[in-house]
Amino acid sequence: MNKTQFIEQLRKAxxxxxxVEIDDIIxxxxxxxxxxxxxGRTEESIITSLGNPTELARNLKAEFKIEKxxxxxxxxxxxxAMFGAVGAVLVLAPFNLIFVLGPMMAMFGILLGGWATxxxxxxxxxxxxxxxxxxxxxxPTGALGWVGIGFGFLGVxxxxxxxxxxMYMVSMMVAQLILRYLKWNLNFVKxxxxxx
Amino acid sequence: xxxxxxxxxxxxxxxALVSQRDLYGYELVETISKRIEISEGTIYPILxxxxxxxxxxxxxxxxxxxxxxxxxxMTAAGKKETEKLLSSWKKFSGDVNSIIKGGE
Numbered sequence: 138m139n140k141t142q143f144i145e146q147l148r149k150a151x152x153x154x155x156x157v158e159i160d161d162i163i164x165x166x167x168x169x170x171x172x173x174x175x176x177g178r179t180e181e182s183i184i185t186s187l188g189n190p191t192e193l194a195r196n197l198k199a200e201f202k203i204e205k206x207x208x209x210x211x212x213x214x215x216x217x218a219m220f221g222a223v224g225a226v227l228v229l230a231p232f233n234l235i236f237v238l239g240p241m242m243a244m245f246g247i248l249l250g251g252w253a254t255x256x257x258x259x260x261x262x263x264x265x266x267x268x269x270x271x272x273x274x275x276x277p278t279g280a281l282g283w284v285g286i287g288f289g290f291l292g293v294x295x296x297x298x299x300x301x302x303x304m305y306m307v308s309m310m311v312a313q314l315i316l317r318y319l320k321w322n323l324n325f326v327k328x329x330x331x332x333x
Numbered sequence: 334x335x336x337x338x339x340x341x342x343x344x345x346x347x348x349a350l351v352s353q354r355d356l357y358g359y360e361l362v363e364t365i366s367k368r369i370e371i372s373e374g375t376i377y378p379i380l381x382x383x384x385x386x387x388x389x390x391x392x393x394x395x396x397x398x399x400x401x402x403x404x405x406x407m408t409a410a411g412k413k414e415t416e417k418l419l420s421s422w423k424k425f426s427g428d429v430n431s432i433i434k435g436g437e
Binding site for chain 1: 381
């Protein structure tokens with residue numbers, strides 16, 4: 138493989154991340170090749186030492202996607218970006234499936250349970266409270282106690298709402314943890330592959 | 334050298350060198366490869382990662398031999414990380430040396 142082929146393959150394999158990033162990586166590689174040539178190295182030995190361009194691109198892409206997901210500040214966007222990052226890591230090391238996807242699915246299950254509970258509490262309590270208030274209006278006499286019960290349910294509904302807030306924060310934290318694990322995992326995979 | 338061992342050490346060398354002055358990629362390759370066997374392909378992913386971690390900033394500077402080069406400059410966070418790594422390295426290598434010498 139010569140210099141041009143290396144750069145071309147790298148560029149192709151990098152597609153999927155923003156063009157500025159691709160241009161930056163290509164610029165860096167060209168600089169290194171240029172300097173190494175000027176230092177008297179042969180083109181062939183330089184290209185060999187730079188490694189397989191497809192492999193290099195996969196690593197850089199995975200790293201970029203993890204970084205991007207870490208920088209997302211909204212939960213929806215973060216989770217979406219996180220799946221992109223997981224995909225990129227899995228392409229790099231398919232045997233990772235069980236170490237990445239297994240624990241992730243378990244955590245998602247727990248989180249989903251939490252979200253469902255908070256939503257259920259909020260919706261059910263709101264409905265029941267409304268029912269009691271409605272009942273009070275329809276039968277005004279002797280129904281004052283029911284207003285109290287209605288307010289009781291309203292109170293619990295606010296607990297449910299607070300639960301939703303807590304779930305949002307917990308989910309963000311879990312996503313951040315998963316991303317940190319992915320990063321660690323990526324470095325670990327690289328070491329296993331023998332790449333320093 | 335064992336590659337698992339090597340990786341962290343090279344990263345530390347890169348940090349230590351850039352903490353002394355701003356350097357460009359191939360300068361790092363040349364400096365380190367005088368003593369430790371590394372190649373162009375080794376240094377680049379390390380530089381990129383350390384930049385992503387905000388330990389380095391980069392800027393382009395004109396060179397006399399051709400297009401501009403990318404220089405790596407240490408940030409405050411990088412300085413802190415370097416100090417942390419170097420102090421634990423000094424302790425570790427001192428301990429290993431004592432053990433090899435057979436002392437206490």
